[in-house]
Amino acid sequence: MTMLERYEEVVGHHEIDRLRRLGERLAGRRMIHINSTRKGGGVAEILEWMVPLMNELGIDARWETIQGNADFYRVTKSFHNGLQGLPVNLRPKDYELHLAVNESNAQQLNLEADYVFVHDPQPIYLPKFTPPGRVGRWVWRCHVDASRPDRGVWKHLAGAMPSYDGAIFSMPAFTRPLEKPIFLCPPSIDPLSDKNRHLTENERLATLARLGIDPERPMILQVSRFDRFKDPLGVIQAYRLVKPSHPELQLVLVGGPADDDPEGAEVLSEAMESAGNDPDLKVLMLPPDSHRDINALQRSAVIVLQKSLKEGFGLTVTEALWKSKPVIGGACGGITLQVHDYQTGFLVHSPAGAAYRIRYLLRYDEKRQRMGQTGHEFVRENFLLTRHLRDYLSLLLCLDHPGEDVLAA
Numbered sequence: 001m002t003m004l005e006r007y008e009e010v011v012g013h014h015e016i017d018r019l020r021r022l023g024e025r026l027a028g029r030r031m032i033h034i035n036s037t038r039k040g041g042g043v044a045e046i047l048e049w050m051v052p053l054m055n056e057l058g059i060d061a062r063w064e065t066i067q068g069n070a071d072f073y074r075v076t077k078s079f080h081n082g083l084q085g086l087p088v089n090l091r092p093k094d095y096e097l098h099l100a101v102n103e104s105n106a107q108q109l110n111l112e113a114d115y116v117f118v119h120d121p122q123p124i125y126l127p128k129f130t131p132p133g134r135v136g137r138w139v140w141r142c143h144v145d146a147s148r149p150d151r152g153v154w155k156h157l158a159g160a161m162p163s164y165d166g167a168i169f170s171m172p173a174f175t176r177p178l179e180k181p182i183f184l185c186p187p188s189i190d191p192l193s194d195k196n197r198h199l200t201e202n203e204r205l206a207t208l209a210r211l212g213i214d215p216e217r218p219m220i221l222q223v224s225r226f227d228r229f230k231d232p233l234g235v236i237q238a239y240r241l242v243k244p245s246h247p248e249l250q251l252v253l254v255g256g257p258a259d260d261d262p263e264g265a266e267v268l269s270e271a272m273e274s275a276g277n278d279p280d281l282k283v284l285m286l287p288p289d290s291h292r293d294i295n296a297l298q299r300s301a302v303i304v305l306q307k308s309l310k311e312g313f314g315l316t317v318t319e320a321l322w323k324s325k326p327v328i329g330g331a332c333g334g335i336t337l338q339v340h341d342y343q344t345g346f347l348v349h350s351p352a353g354a355a356y357r358i359r360y361l362l363r364y365d366e367k368r369q370r371m372g373q374t375g376h377e378f379v380r381e382n383f384l385l386t387r388h389l390r391d392y393l394s395l396l397l398c399l400d401h402p403g404e405d406v407l408a409a
Helices: 003-011 013-025 042-056 070-083 092-108 151-158 201-211 232-242 264-275 291-300 315-322 351-363 365-382 385-400
Strands: 030-035 060-065 113-119 135-141 166-169 182-184 219-223 250-255 281-285 303-306 327-330 345-348
Touching (some): 003 013, 003 385, 013 385, 030 042, 042 060, 042 315, 042 385, 070 092, 070 151, 135 385, 182 385, 201 291, 219 232, 219 291, 232 250, 232 281, 232 351, 250 291, 264 281, 291 315, 315 327, 351 365
Parallel strands (some): 113 135, 135 166, 250 281, 303 327
16 A cells, blocks of 8 residues: 555545645756754655655655754854844854855765755755756745744845745744745644554553653653753643642653754753652653654643644644544633634743643543644544645746646546
């Protein structure tokens, strides 16, 4: 059975047939995705499934990553923070380093393709240093909230945009004024991946036992990189506000390392210090391939949190909703596309607000279960990989045939 045939069992024949028809129109085209890491974060997870599916549809797709030193990733982490509105202090030599690493990678990578998708700020200047004629069309894919960026960071990144044929953002509020076509494409999850597929009850319980979590008591969970914008300390504060009235409650904060995030160890240390010696509060740093462990944790939680202060999209929200869990999320970014009050969970603005909604969901079992069921169907209809792949293939046709109604053809 092919991969597409397996997904047909989840999304239906009509959706897979549409993908095959789009693939026929792009068959043989060469495509490259470029980002900064193969491990850690939603972008790497998306590319891990997208590239094989593109190849199955007849597109010659590859995935490349750029290489840089610790200083480079320090600078690009500042770009990430600056794009999301945090004031950053970068010097001219930091921007020069970014350009130099992009130039070096452009010389080393094989970038002969009809289309190249450049993901996020790290490799954004590759087109500047790639000889003309090697790439048919360049597309920049921004996965973060760029609506109110630091001016210096945006000025630098915008300097790369004349080389691009288009840009993709996850939602309208994230976009920037550009003299290029802008496309909207929310991210998605793979329902058949180890992180999202069905697990046996034996495996779920064995995972909890190995991680020291009591399966008989309610557990709330946040899965995310250890990043200040994910607000792990705020999650701990919310848990502590609820704990006196629900002494049986457990909290698990779980994350994994990312090669391109130098701040992770520092934020992890802060979370562990805040957790202290509370036996019901676990802070776990899992290897990047711990997908089945995360799956088991999400399926075991009664409530999943994603109390971000800034968020690009929040695929951990999508994962939790797919597993029929209500989500309490920070009212920001792509979380607002997924979490709707009293339907799939609750949006909150503070630890106290999160605590209030945790108490509500713990009290009303039937409402909690109904929200979880609604969330599962919402993801099925909007945030599975087949829709994401269809968006990308449609975008390529639009770029190749500007002004034409190619999707009706």
